[in-house]
Structures are given as structure tokens and as C-alpha cells.
Amino acid sequence: MEKKAKKQIYLFHCAESEELARKVAEQSDSIQLQSIAWRKFDDGFPNLFINNAHDIRGQHVAFLASFSSPGVIFEQISAIFALPKLFIASFTLVLPFFPTGSFERMEEEGDVATAFTMARILSMIPKSRGGPTSVVIYDIHALQERFYFGDDVLPCFETGIPLLLQRLRQLPDADNITIAFPDDGAWKRFHMQLLNFPMVVCAKVREGDKRIVRIKEGIPEGRHVVIVDDLVQSGGTLIECQKVLTAHGAAKVSAYVTHAVFPKRSWERFVQNNADGSGNQFTYFWITDSCPFTVKEIDNRSPFEVISLASSIADALQI
Amino acid sequence: MASAYPSFHSLNPEPNPKPKPKVLSKPQSFRARFVPLVPRGKGAGIRSELTSLDFFQESTGGGGRLHVPQISPSSHMATSSASLAVVTSVALPPKRPKKNVLLFYCEEMRELAERIVLESDAIELRSISWRKFEDGFPNLFISNAHGIRGQHVAFLASFSSPKVIFEQLSIIYALPRLFISSFTVVLPFFPTGSYERMEDEGDVATAFTLARILSNTPISRGGPTSLVIFDIHALPERFYFGDYVLPCFESGVPLLKNRLQQLSDSENISIAFPDDGAWKRFHKQLQHFPVIICNKVREGNQRFVRLKEGDPRGRHVVIVDDLVQSGGTLIECQKVLAAHGAAKISAYVTHGIFPNQSWERFQYDNGVGPEHGMSNFWITDSCPLTVKEVQNRPPFEVLSLAGSIAAALQV
Numbered sequence: 001m002e003k004k005a006k007k008q009i010y011l012f013h014c015a016e017s018e019e020l021a022r023k024v025a026e027q028s029d030s031i032q033l034q035s036i037a038w039r040k041f042d043d044g045f046p047n048l049f050i051n052n053a054h055d056i057r058g059q060h061v062a063f064l065a066s067f068s069s070p071g072v073i074f075e076q077i078s079a080i081f082a083l084p085k086l087f088i089a090s091f092t093l094v095l096p097f098f099p100t101g102s103f104e105r106m107e108e109e110g111d112v113a114t115a116f117t118m119a120r121i122l123s124m125i126p127k128s129r130g131g132p133t134s135v136v137i138y139d140i141h142a143l144q145e146r147f148y149f150g151d152d153v154l155p156c157f158e159t160g161i162p163l164l165l166q167r168l169r170q171l172p173d174a175d176n177i178t179i180a181f182p183d184d185g186a187w188k189r190f191h192m193q194l195l196n197f198p199m200v201v202c203a204k205v206r207e208g209d210k211r212i213v214r215i216k217e218g219i220p221e222g223r224h225v226v227i228v229d230d231l232v233q234s235g236g237t238l239i240e241c242q243k244v245l246t247a248h249g250a251a252k253v254s255a256y257v258t259h260a261v262f263p264k265r266s267w268e269r270f271v272q273n274n275a276d277g278s279g280n281q282f283t284y285f286w287i288t289d290s291c292p293f294t295v296k297e298i299d300n301r302s303p304f305e306v307i308s309l310a311s312s313i314a315d316a317l318q319i
Numbered sequence: 320m321a322s323a324y325p326s327f328h329s330l331n332p333e334p335n336p337k338p339k340p341k342v343l344s345k346p347q348s349f350r351a352r353f354v355p356l357v358p359r360g361k362g363a364g365i366r367s368e369l370t371s372l373d374f375f376q377e378s379t380g381g382g383g384r385l386h387v388p389q390i391s392p393s394s395h396m397a398t399s400s401a402s403l404a405v406v407t408s409v410a411l412p413p414k415r416p417k418k419n420v421l422l423f424y425c426e427e428m429r430e431l432a433e434r435i436v437l438e439s440d441a442i443e444l445r446s447i448s449w450r451k452f453e454d455g456f457p458n459l460f461i462s463n464a465h466g467i468r469g470q471h472v473a474f475l476a477s478f479s480s481p482k483v484i485f486e487q488l489s490i491i492y493a494l495p496r497l498f499i500s501s502f503t504v505v506l507p508f509f510p511t512g513s514y515e516r517m518e519d520e521g522d523v524a525t526a527f528t529l530a531r532i533l534s535n536t537p538i539s540r541g542g543p544t545s546l547v548i549f550d551i552h553a554l555p556e557r558f559y560f561g562d563y564v565l566p567c568f569e570s571g572v573p574l575l576k577n578r579l580q581q582l583s584d585s586e587n588i589s590i591a592f593p594d595d596g597a598w599k600r601f602h603k604q605l606q607h608f609p610v611i612i613c614n615k616v617r618e619g620n621q622r623f624v625r626l627k628e629g630d631p632r633g634r635h636v637v638i639v640d641d642l643v644q645s646g647g648t649l650i651e652c653q654k655v656l657a658a659h660g661a662a663k664i665s666a667y668v669t670h671g672i673f674p675n676q677s678w679e680r681f682q683y684d685n686g687v688g689p690e691h692g693m694s695n696f697w698i699t700d701s702c703p704l705t706v707k708e709v710q711n712r713p714p715f716e717v718l719s720l721a722g723s724i725a726a727a728l729q730v
Contacts, residue, residue, distance in 0.1 A: 042674035042677075043510070043644065043674040044480045044481060045480075045481060045510055045511050046523075048522075048525070050523060053520040069454075069455045069482070070456060070457065070486060071480075073484070073485050074482075074525075074529075075481060081527070081531060082523045099456055108460075108464070109465055109497065110461040110463070111459075111460060112457075112459035114456060114459070114485075114489045116492070117488055120492060120535060121488075124531060233453060263453035264453060266453075
């Protein structure tokens with residue numbers, strides 16, 4: 001059977017994703033790193049130049065984006081809107097972490113769903129000769145968000161779980177692992193990919209004014225329990241889960257999240273051997289490199305271990 | 320009752336004192352029957368004679384009825400006229416009732432929004448809760464969303480830097496879907512407009528990006544969103560907008576003209592344009608002033624501002640442009656005008672961008688010569704962050720767009 005010829009991909013990237021872009025390019029001969037000049041005018045608005053714009057004609061082009069804060073969206077969107085119109089053969093946008101996804105709660109009329117704003121902006125990406133732009137997103141927070149995208153883009157939802165599975169197989173106690181989900185949402189998102197493991201599901205329960213995490217189902221006793229979720233913000237939920245699991249006899253507790261958002265350095269409460277004696281609750285804390293600033297800050301401090309999305313992205317670019 | 324319609328003199332004054340027929344311009348909505356008279360000389364068109372006009376408005380305050388006494392052809396027409404149509408009653412176009420508009424705004428435009436509301440009873444201020452989540456992304460809430468159903472709604476935006484775009488855009492995309500009857504975005508200053516230079520393939524036109532983003536505003540029940548912009552930098556940028564928005568291009572120059580009329584030396588004003596681009600943008604609105612045009616000329620590696628046409632000698636010269644960034648061009652113009660004998664120099668720009676405090680380069684002339692500074696530097700309140708910094712600092716004077724915006728909201 002003929003092996004499908006690999007597409008040559010020209011990979012552009014935003015400034016903050018340079019390291020991940022390099023790693024992706026290293027995964028394959030068919031991926032070539034390209035550059036954009038990211039300058040600013042005096043008034044703060046972007047002054048961008050796509051280098052070698054002529055050379056990308058007829059080529060498959062990709063852009064590795066990262067919307068770590070609202071301030072960087074406009075400059076990246078300008079490049080994303082410009083690239084497809086340069087006579088390229090196809091365009092793929094890789095946005096590992098889709099922010100705003102966890103805020104979308106239309107409880108009252110008046111709530112503004114910023115996830116919808118974000119999806120709308122991405123849905124406006126012009127078509128290239130290759131048709132609609134593919135938009136690659138890892139572990140999008142709410143599954144229904146896939147329907148927020150218009151027909152002019154092709155959302156491609158990937159997951160970091162296979163990378164976790166690879167890592168778990170390498171552990172000495174690989175046969176003693178139980179997966180725990182901090183809530184039903186996480187269970188819905190991930191259980192199908194983790195069926196060969198025993199599972200524990202937690203739930204937040206209201207007791208008077210307080211909300212407490214309880215174990216809803218499953219048995220952590222004596223197991224190395226790995227809590228799995230798509231992202232972490234303050235880390236409060238994970239810490240509560242860990243306490244409950246330990247109280248129910250878990251031998252070790254680790255965590256995996258695809259997206260280490262950790263606003264305001266909230267990762268510090270997990271670092272082992274903290275001055276105030278906190279930390280040391282987690283044996284491993286696996287995160288991917290979808291959020292480049294946090295990854296830089298954490299700098300592989302124990303218990304954190306970064307699992308790179310590079311190989312997964314390189315594969316997705318061949319779709 | 321005061322006459323609602325002006326009477327026009329014929330454009331060719333006749334030498335002999337025949338009684339001049341009063342000419343009324345014919346508004347389209349008139350349902351009067353006029354017989355076209357034989358045209359006389361220039362200014363032909365439909366003329367009729369209506370002498371003593373009695374008209375009054377009906378108490379319902381809608382349109383009015385114009386009652387005209389019967390005019391017999393023999394009374395006072397000149398020889399060459401044909402018989403005059405007899406008009407018994409004519410319906411005036413109904414006075415358009417003011418739209419009630421609910422005005423939302425971004426924080427940095429709060430002051431301008433408050434001024435706009437003072438201009439008209441028909442405009443009401445509404446609020447949005449602008450919070451942030453821990454990770455910096457916006458957490459927004461539109462107060463009283465149910466209460467805006469069926470209403471005309473507007474949003475006063477200001478994209479002073481890229482980082483405030485996303486939160487305002489979220490509101491702009493959300494409001495039209497709340498069952499409002501129409502939506503208007505007022506974006507006095509459209510940034511990125513002056514960067515659009517597609518010289519090389521590889522240049523990224525951010526003006527086009529911004530226009531695209533705005534063009535994707537959802538349609539409300541009132542159809543496409545109106546987008547009000549003052550003095551957009553490049554006139555072709557109007558074509559960047561898709562069909563789902565209706566760009567409405569306004570100008571701040573009428574505010575300048577009003578202000579110039581109030582000056583003690585209003586008879587001695589000349590308008591100077593720093594380049595041909597500014598002339599193209601503005602000369603039609605400033606036709607009754609003597610004009611001076613400058614331009615940039617290359618000499619070796621350097622570029623100099625030179626006087627291209629016009630004479631500043633003894634005049635109070637007002638340099639007019641749409642925006643100012645570093646101010647370099649204006650300062651060069653000022654030097655050239657002073658060297659050519661201008662008595663006083665002032666400047667007007669609609670948009671005082673002044674990145675990095677560049678407004679500090681502009682000194683007040685203190686009544687001394689124009690080489691030392693300017694007499695007046697007028698800017699509008701389209702760029703609120705600058706306004707805060709310069710408001711009480713001569714030579715700066717802020718002309719507010721509030722009245723102009725209040726009127727635009729009635730379109």
C-alpha cells in the first residue's frame with residue numbers, strides 16, 4: 001500500500017509560541033519554520049510583515065497561535081486573516097488552547113459569551129485556495145463549543161490524553177493507576193479515552209454556604225490516583241480533590257491537565273518543598289505546553305512535568 | 320408662524336424692477352401640483368409663485384398643511400410666465416419623530432457619552448459591567464438586557480489600543496442579538512487607518528483586519544448595523560466594510576468652522592494643509608477660506624516640508640489634518656509657515672493620538688511669535704486618553720463631538 005506523501009508545511013507562529021513551533025518543526029522534515037516581523041507602531045498598534053510572502057505561494061501554510069491575553073489577539077488575527085490570501089494551497093490555524101471557553105455561562109440575559117465572540121472572529125478567517133481553514137484546538141472546554149464555528153472554518157478537535165497515556169505507561173506503578181475526574185464535566189469529556197483504567201468520579205456538593213468536594217463513585221484506596229481535567233485556573237478544585245482522595249486512602253495522587261492557565265502564578269501552591277510547608281501533595285503534575293508563558297514560568301519545577309504537544313501537532317498538520 | 324421654507328432669489332437678477340417671483344425649492348415630499356414655468360436664464364427649474372403664505376401646523380404635531388390663497392394668473396406675474404398652477408393645500412412632510420436611543424459605552428468614553436446624553440432628551444445612558452476573570456479575559460454583563468428589547472441601541476466604542484478591542488467587540492457582537500430594533504456603533508476614531516500601505520507582499524493591512532472584524536457584527540432586527548466614524552484616514556477605506564454594516568462617515572470640521580467664527584480675527588484666517596492628502600480630504604468643507612498647501616520634498620536623504628501654494632503672510636494660519644501622531648509633520652509645517660510670514664499659527668486635528676506623550680512638543684505661543692508656538696491646537700474628544708492629558712493645557716482646546724454624535728444617532 002502506498003504511503004500517503006507527506007504535505008510540505010510552512011509553519012508560521014506568534015512570538016510567544018516560538019519554542020513550541022521549533023519543536024513541531026523538529027518532528028518532521030516536511031515542516032519548515034517561517035517568520036513574521038512583529039513590530040509595533042508608536043501608538044501600540046501592530047506593524048507586521050510576513051517574510052518571504054512570495055515563497056509561500058502554492059504551499060500548505062500553518063500558523064501556531066496563542067491567545068494568552070486579550071492584548072495579543074489583534075496582532076495575531078491580523079496575520080491569520082492575511083496569510084490565506086497569499087495564494088497558498090491551504091491554511092491551518094493551530095490554537096492549542098482556546099481561551100474564554102470556561103466562562104461561557106449564559107445564565108442570564110445580559111451575560112456576554114466571550115467564547116462565542118472568539119469563535120466568531122476565528123470563523124471569519126478568509127478561505128484560501130485550499131478551501132476553509134482548519135482550526136486545530138486541543139481539549140476545548142465545552143463540547144458544544146464546536147457548534148459555535150461557522151461553515152467557513154473546519155474545527156479539528158484534538159486531545160492531549162494520548163500523550164498522558166504514553167507517560168503513564170512509563171511509570172513503575174503503571175498497573176496501579178486509577179483515573180479520577182473532579183466533576184461530571186471532566187468525566188463526560190474524557191472517560192471514553194481512559195476506559196482501561198478504574199475510575200473515581202468526584203462531585204461538588206453544597207453544605208450550607210460551603211461547597212465541598214466528595215467522592216461520588218469509585219475507590220481510591222491503595223491506588224496511584226491521577227486526576228484528569230482539561231485545564232486548571234486557581235487550582236482550588238484540584239486541591240480539594242486531592243484532599244478527599246488522600247482521606248479515602250489513595251497511596252499517591254497526581255494530576256494531568258492539558259492547559260495550565262494558572263493566572264497570577266497560582267501554580268506556586270503546588271510546588272514541592274514550599275517555604276510555608278504547602279506543596280508536596282502531588283507526586284506528578286503533568287501539563288502540556290499549550291500555555292507558553294506559564295510553562296516558561298514553571299520551568300519544570302517539581303512536581304510539574306511538561307509533556308509537549310509538538311508530535312501531536314505535527315501529525316495534525318498532515319490532516 | 321415662521322416660514323419653514325426659505326425663499327430664494329432668482330440667480331439672475333433682472334435689471335428692470337419687475338416684481339420678482341418668489342421661488343420655492345421643491346422638496347421631494349411635496350405633493351403640490353406645480354406647472355413648470357418657462358425657464359428664465361440661469362437657475363431654471365420649477366418655479367412657482369406663492370405670495371402671502373399662511374400656513375400652520377396641525378396640533379397633532381405630525382406634518383403641517385400649507386394653505387395657500389388662490390392666486391389668479393392676472394394679478395402679478397410678468398409677461399413671460401405661463402399660467403400659474405393653483406395650489407390649494409399642500410401637505411408638509413411629517414416632522415420625523417426623534418428616535419429614542421439607549422446609549423451604551425466603553426469605560427474610556429464615559430465622559431463623552433455623558434455629554435452626548437445632555438444634547439438630547441431622546442438619548443439615555445445605559446451601563447455595562449466590565450470585569451475581568453483571573454486570567455485577564457473579560458467577564459461582561461449587560462445590565463437590564465430585557466429592558467432594551469424593541470429599542471434603538473447604540474454603543475460608543477474606542478479602540479485606543481489593541482488590548483481593549485476584544486472586550487468591546489464582545490459587547491458589539493452581543494447587543495444586536497438581544498431583540499433590539501436597531502444597532503449603531505459609534506467609533507469616532509478608526510485606528511490602523513494610517514498604516515495601510517500595501518507596498519510589499521507581506522505587508523499586513525491591519526485596517527482591513529479591523530474593518531473585517533467590524534463587518535461581522537451580527538444583524539439586528541433593524542438590519543445592518545450603522546457604524547459612525549469621524550474623518551476616516553483614507554477615503555477608500557469605506558470600501559473595506561462588508562454589506563452587513565452601513566458605514567456612516569462624519570467629520571469634525573464643522574466644529575472647527577464654528578469655533579473659527581468665534582475668533583476675534585476670524586476674518587484673517589487661512590487654512591493650511593500639510594500635504595495633498597489632507598487637502599483632498601478637507602478642502603471641500605473649507606472652501607471659503609484662502610488655502611495654503613504644503614508638501615514633503617526629498618533632498619538627498621532628508622525630507623523637508625515646503626510651501627507648495629498659497630501665501631501665509633500676515634495671516635492667522637490654521638493647519639488642518641485628520642490626525643496627529645508624533646507631531647513631526649505639524650511642527651515642520653509650523654516652521655515653514657512662520658518663515659513665510661504667518662502672523663499666528665494654529666492647528667486642528669480631529670484625532671489627537673499623540674502616542675508617548677508627543678503632545679508635549681506643542682508649545683503655546685503666549686502671544687509672542689508663531690516660531691515659538693501655536694495660538695490654538697484644537698482636537699476633538701475622539702481619543703479620550705489624550706483629552707484627559709491635554710484638556711487644560713494651552714494651546715490645546717477640546718471641541719466635543721457630542722452634538723455631532725447625538726445628531727448622527729438620529730440617522
